[in-house]
Amino acid sequence: MHTLAKTLGLLGALTATGALFAQLPQKLERGGDFSIRLVDGYYTLSGGLSGTGTFRSSAYRFEFLPNEGLDWQLRVRDLINAINSDYMLHWRTTILPNGDIQWDMNATPNECTTIRLSGQDYAFLLKRVWGRFTLRPAAIDCQLDPHGRLNRGVTVQLDEVGGDDGNYLRLEGYFLACAEVPQLLTQGHVYGLDVRGYGGGLPKSLGNVNTDCVVDDADLLQVLFNFGTNDAASDASGDGVVDDADLLIVLFNFGAEG
Numbered sequence: 001m002h003t004l005a006k007t008l009g010l011l012g013a014l015t016a017t018g019a020l021f022a023q024l025p026q027k028l029e030r031g032g033d034f035s036i037r038l039v040d041g042y043y044t045l046s047g048g049l050s051g052t053g054t055f056r057s058s059a060y061r062f063e064f065l066p067n068e069g070l071d072w073q074l075r076v077r078d079l080i081n082a083i084n085s086d087y088m089l090h091w092r093t094t095i096l097p098n099g100d101i102q103w104d105m106n107a108t109p110n111e112c113t114t115i116r117l118s119g120q121d122y123a124f125l126l127k128r129v130w131g132r133f134t135l136r137p138a139a140i141d142c143q144l145d146p147h148g149r150l151n152r153g154v155t156v157q158l159d160e161v162g163g164d165d166g167n168y169l170r171l172e173g174y175f176l177a178c179a180e181v182p183q184l185l186t187q188g189h190v191y192g193l194d195v196r197g198y199g200g201g202l203p204k205s206l207g208n209v210n211t212d213c214v215v216d217d218a219d220l221l222q223v224l225f226n227f228g229t230n231d232a233a234s235d236a237s238g239d240g241v242v243d244d245a246d247l248l249i250v251l252f253n254f255g256a257e258g
């Protein structure tokens with residue numbers, strides 16, 4: 001055991017040195033997902049339908065799409081609750097030269113759906129939805145996701161930068177009829193957005209079973225103490241049982257920092 005501990009310590013030293021130089025977008029990607037909340041904002045609707053109001057959301061969790069960097073997607077109705085569409089909106093990532101993360105979305109659902117106003121659903125032909133978030137990542141001390149959506153510690157905070165040019169949502173559609181009647185063309189604009197996100201850290205799938213931001217002897221002990229059980233928290237591989245596969249995941253990632 002003494003030799004094993006020394007070997008693990010060496011592994012830890014090697015991987016921890018590498019982690020010091022990890023860039024924030026890479027930290028986010030390694031975390032596998034992030035949480036985001038539209039803390040505040042405003043909308044205007046004009047044309048066939050008009051109105052103004054505040055635009056806010058609860059905190060949501062989104063997984064980064066496999067092999068697509070920091071891209072993520074969500075349904076129209078998760079972005080705009082009033083519109084009852086499952087159409088998927090894909091947010092594509094650009095890492096700006098200064099390290100800010102710009103997510104762009106531009107979709108043309110051209111879908112006959114409904115829009116809810118004052119508790120009543122009306123026909124709505126959703127032609128186009130597009131938008132942008134520009135968020136600046138900053139390193140923070142490991143802490144449980146303040147949004148309460150990621151079941152682990154996070155090490156990166158994201159805040160919107162660039163004002164209304166960097167952060168907006170827009171849509172175009174036809175109100176009341178699923179037909180392109182010019183008088184019913186409605187345009188929506190969300191602006192003045194205050195956006196906050198959290199991510200980074202290390203997921204359970206990388207052996208961080210105790211939800212802090214490192215893979216170390218605490219994770220090793222947790223797997224060992226739960227060895228042979230179905231303890232979901234210690235099941236790094238997600239196959240329903242805590243066994244040597246989970247032990248190996250912890251050992252291979254030993255020393256990693258989120």
Ligand SMILES: [Ca+2]
Binds near residue numbers: 211213214219
């Ligand atoms: Ca850990």
